[in-house]
Amino acid sequence: MDECSCLTLRKFVSYGSFFFFVLVWFGLVCWKKFILLLLLQKERQEGGEMLRKGPFCISDVFWLATCTLLCLMAVAAAYETRPEDGLREHKCVHDEVAIPYNALPYTDVTYRSGIRNMKVFSVFMTAAREDIRFHVIFLLNKSCSGVGQFVPNFLGDEVRCTADDILTPKKIRMIKIMVKRACNFLEQAILVDPLDELNVMAESCPFLGHSSLRVTEKDYVLFVTANPRSSARGVIAWARSCERISTGRPSVGHANFIPSFFGEYATENDIHVAMHEITHALGFTDLATNAKSHVGPGGKVVPGFARVLRPKLGKVVTLVTSPKVVEVARKHFGCPTLDGVEIEDGGKSGTAGSHWKKRILYEEALVGSITSANLFYSSFTLAYLEDLGYYSINYSMAEDNFRWGRNRSCRFLYNKCNDQDEDVDEFCFGNGNAMKTSCTNDFLGMGSCDIMRHNAVLPVDYRYFTDPRMGGSIPLMDYCPSVQVYSNWNCISEVTAEVPNFLGNEMGQHSRCFSSNLVTGASPFFSTGFRCFPMVCTKSGQILLRVQGQTVPCPLNGTAGEADTSHLRGVQGKIICPAAILLCRDKERNISSESFHYSSNMIEEPVTAETKRSASEFTKNSSRLCEERVKCAENINSFFPACRVSAQRILDCFGRDCPLAMRMWIDRTALLEQCRHPKLIAELCLDGWMGAHRLCAIASSTSAATAIYFPIIVVCVMLLAIVFF
Numbered sequence: 011m012d013e014c015s016c017l018t019l020r021k022f023v024s025y026g027s028f029f030f031f032v033l034v035w036f037g038l039v040c041w042k043k044f045i046l047l048l049l050l051q052k053e054r055q056e057g058g059e060m061l062r063k064g065p066f067c068i069s070d071v072f073w074l075a076t077c078t079l080l081c082l083m084a085v086a087a088a089y090e091t092r093p094e095d096g097l098r099e100h101k102c103v104h105d106e107v108a109i110p111y112n113a114l115p116y117t118d119v120t121y122r123s124g125i126r127n128m129k130v131f132s133v134f135m136t137a138a139r140e141d142i143r144f145h146v147i148f149l150l151n152k153s154c155s156g157v158g159q160f161v162p163n164f165l166g167d168e169v170r171c172t173a174d175d176i177l178t179p180k181k182i183r184m185i186k187i188m189v190k191r192a193c194n195f196l197e198q199a200i201l202v203d204p205l206d207e208l209n210v211m212a213e214s215c216p217f218l219g220h221s222s223l224r225v226t227e228k229d230y231v232l233f234v235t236a237n238p239r240s241s242a243r244g245v246i247a248w249a250r251s252c253e254r255i256s257t258g259r260p261s262v263g264h265a266n267f268i269p270s271f272f273g274e275y276a277t278e279n280d281i282h283v284a285m286h287e288i289t290h291a292l293g294f295t296d297l298a299t300n301a302k303s304h305v306g307p308g309g310k311v312v313p314g315f316a317r318v319l320r321p322k323l324g325k326v327v328t329l330v331t332s333p334k335v336v337e338v339a340r341k342h343f344g345c346p347t348l349d350g351v352e353i354e355d356g357g358k359s360g361t362a363g364s365h366w367k368k369r370i371l372y373e374e375a376l377v378g379s380i381t382s383a384n385l386f387y388s389s390f391t392l393a394y395l396e397d398l399g400y401y402s403i404n405y406s407m408a409e410d411n412f413r414w415g416r417n418r419s420c421r422f423l424y425n426k427c428n429d430q431d432e433d434v435d436e437f438c439f440g441n442g443n444a445m446k447t448s449c450t451n452d453f454l455g456m457g458s459c460d461i462m463r464h465n466a467v468l469p470v471d472y473r474y475f476t477d478p479r480m481g482g483s484i485p486l487m488d489y490c491p492s493v494q495v496y497s498n499w500n501c502i503s504e505v506t507a508e509v510p511n512f513l514g515n516e517m518g519q520h521s522r523c524f525s526s527n528l529v530t531g532a533s534p535f536f537s538t539g540f541r542c543f544p545m546v547c548t549k550s551g552q553i554l555l556r557v558q559g560q561t562v563p564c565p566l567n568g569t570a571g572e573a574d575t576s577h578l579r580g581v582q583g584k585i586i587c588p589a590a591i592l593l594c595r596d597k598e599r600n601i602s603s604e605s606f607h608y609s610s611n612m613i614e615e616p617v618t619a620e621t622k623r624s625a626s627e628f629t630k631n632s633s634r635l636c637e638e639r640v641k642c643a644e645n646i647n648s649f650f651p652a653c654r655v656s657a658q659r660i661l662d663c664f665g666r667d668c669p670l671a672m673r674m675w676i677d678r679t680a681l682l683e684q685c686r687h688p689k690l691i692a693e694l695c696l697d698g699w700m701g702a703h704r705l706c707a708i709a710s711s712t713s714a715a716t717a718i719y720f721p722i723i724v725v726c727v728m729l730l731a732i733v734f735f
Contacts, residue, residue: 102378103360104290107165108250111293111300115214117253117261120207139201139402144193145208145228148186149218153177153236154269161237164217164266174270175238185236185267187276192284193232199392199407200292202229202400208261215252215264232288233264244379246271246280249287251295259400263291277503278519282375282385289391293398294376295364297353298328302399314397316350322425324471327367328353332397338389342410343370345420351390352423354378356486366390368486370423372414372436373452378486383454383495384502386412413452413592427490428474438491439474448493449523449540453593454502455495456523456540460484499523501542504652513541514557514581516662517655520544522593528575528583530558541585547594553587559642559663564590636668640675649681653691653701657708672708681709 154161154171163169210231212222218233225231233252239245246268253262265287272280293300301314314332319325329350339351352367357378365378375387386409396403414436415422422430427437436451438459450457460483467478472489474481481489501521514528526541544556553564555573558581565571568590575585642663649656664672676682684691685706695701 102286102290102365103245103248103358104250104287104295104364106358106360107248108290108295108364109216109252111251111254111295114251114254114260115211117211117214117255118209119205119255119261122204122206136402138203140204141197141404142200142202142401143204143227143229144197145225145231146189146193146234147220147231148234149220150177150182150234150236154238162217163237163239164215164235164264165239166217167240169238169240171238172270177236177269180274181236181269181272184272184274184276184280185234185269188267188281188284189232189234189265189288191276191281192288195285195387195407196288196292199387199404200395201402201404202259203257205229205255208255210262211253214262215250218264229261230292231262232291233262235264235266236269237266238268238270246283247287249291251291251293257400258398260291260293263288265291277500279380279383279385279503282387283380285387286375286380286385289376289387289395290364292395292401294391294394297330297364297394300398301330301332301394302397304333304397315353318349320424322429324426325355327355328363330394332394334393334397335390338393342388342390342417343415343419343423344417345423348420348423354486356488361486368484369427369488369490370415372487372492373412374414375409379484381484381494383450383452383500384412386410388412426471426474427488436492438493447540449525450493450495453522453524453588454500455542456499456501457493457495459491460494461491499540499542504655513539514583515542516544516556516659517542518544520546524555524573524588525586526583528557528581528585530581543585545593547590551590551594553590553593555585555587556642557581557585559639568594636664636671639664639668640671643672643675649705653695653705657701657704660708676709681705685709 152161154175154177156176157171157173159171160168161171169175205228206226208225208228208231210220210223210225213219215233218235220233223231247266249263249265251260251263253260255261265284267284298315303311303313306312312331314330316329316331317326318329320327329352331350335351336348340346340348352370354362354365354367354377356362356368361378366374366376368377368379371377371390373382373384373386374390375385376391387407388410389405389408392403392405392408395401418431418434418436422434422436428439430437438461447456447458449455461475461480462483463477464479464481467473468481468489472481474490482491483489483494484492501517501523502519504517504519512530514530521542521544523540524543525539526543527539528541543562546554546556548554550566551568552566553568555562555564557575557578560578560581562573562575562578562585564573564587570589571587573585573587575581575583643660646656646659646663660672660676664675685702688702688706691702691706695705
């Protein structure tokens, strides 16, 4: 049975469905009473007794079988994986809102004492640079507070507010978290000439209506708003520069977030969207025009961009050719003769020209549309900022551990996507059914190939199939098909985790997608499927997985193959591991034992196929196993902010057979004491009161297992009651 055929079972045990099931139960009871009345009337008419076989009548046996089947359905939580539930896409419209760089007004600043002499400054400016310091000003008083209200969109128009546009306290909190996290990253990655004083001119940011102000000990002023757009489809946020200082560095900017796109939780992708937009306001705009000239071969000064013909692509492309960008690109792609990095030429004016080409840098944070499970703020973007001249970069912050195009050679860049080496799996040609589910190229989630038939024929250069209307769904990809992740199956997004967890999934930053039919407890098997498991790479190159708090080793030699699940307790099924090189590809930047903590014996002495132990042996050593479960729980560094996920991790670590160990471990933590202040817990949890309730339910004296499975138990009791009512 394919998981995708079981869509209607997902969330069958959710609390909303529970109440619906109560109504169904009531209807079944009434129906049976009606049938019994009819049978009783017939019996009286015939003057005989109802035939019985054993202690129950035949109808009771039928109802008992029906109840059993429905109970099994209730615990079968196959995940909904419909292609139409794709990842929320962000289309950047920076060029539509940006003020041309040459039109930015200059503002007065005072450099830090000791570097005010410009002659000395020009010599030692790089050595004197320090981490950039942001001064963020939230201007939310003009945001939507009611349906039908008209508010400015800061682009010269007014927009009528809908219910989704209302800026609720939770949305305010989420936006503030996003901006804070984004600024924290950029402050560690980017260095500038430090300022003692920065003067902001009144109304330098168009339509914002801000007054003039003087800011001390800060290097960049960022105004943040949260107002809707008149045509907000696919646009999550936008940003622009408003002022610059004498060196040309932007010093004031404005970022606007579209409130209808945000819920209660800030995902890593949301935070990277904030980083993306703020980077535009820092000067990542109109890449070719603003790329700085440099000294080329023979001492000749050459522009920072070039337009060249790519014969095998069948078009002229615009490249960034500045030195650091080329250096980074040659290393990433494994192309020592690369002449530059493509600038996006697709999309409308809001996208083309101010982003990296999505076809070659699909997951990079500064591509023109965001459709991947994760984004990486990489050395590509940092190198462009450094080549502008007024920034220095801390490359240790670069997120370079993305797989797209890595070591694919020059052919990946110069040839069309249907003319690549056989091992290139970034694109999904010849994969059979386009709707068939699979792990994404980077193993960060699950999705399906986005091949579709368009309403019109595609441009000649972008036709890869016999049918001229067939192609990928994304124009910025040159219509190259790729596996698009589903929004509800993003392995690294903790907020997508489900409780109860019948398929053994555990979402988080260290989780990856694996082919598996694994289920927990008595849930029914599925012939195919995919799961999210936390993983770690050992020094020897072996992949270890964590499943329900237990370690599962992949093949010892790092080859693709079946993981050893023979020792798992309370779990059944198989897991297929990819070759370790796909997930442990970079010794410097892999998911290693240093970044994901297992206990030492889990890393050095995994249970392999050669040392299988039976369930009875594990039962005899249950005390020792419970001690190992405590070690698993000690790896939970913090309960906050993803409280529901933390609660599930605690349950996954201890399983169903170590309640005393879990009780003793919880007593040693501060969780029980913290739960005496529920309001404080709710403020710490991204999922608010719901997360606080889930976490504190475990800390209370009530059994954690009972807290999770209570609705299922009640449902089953109600079903069985139908038989004896």
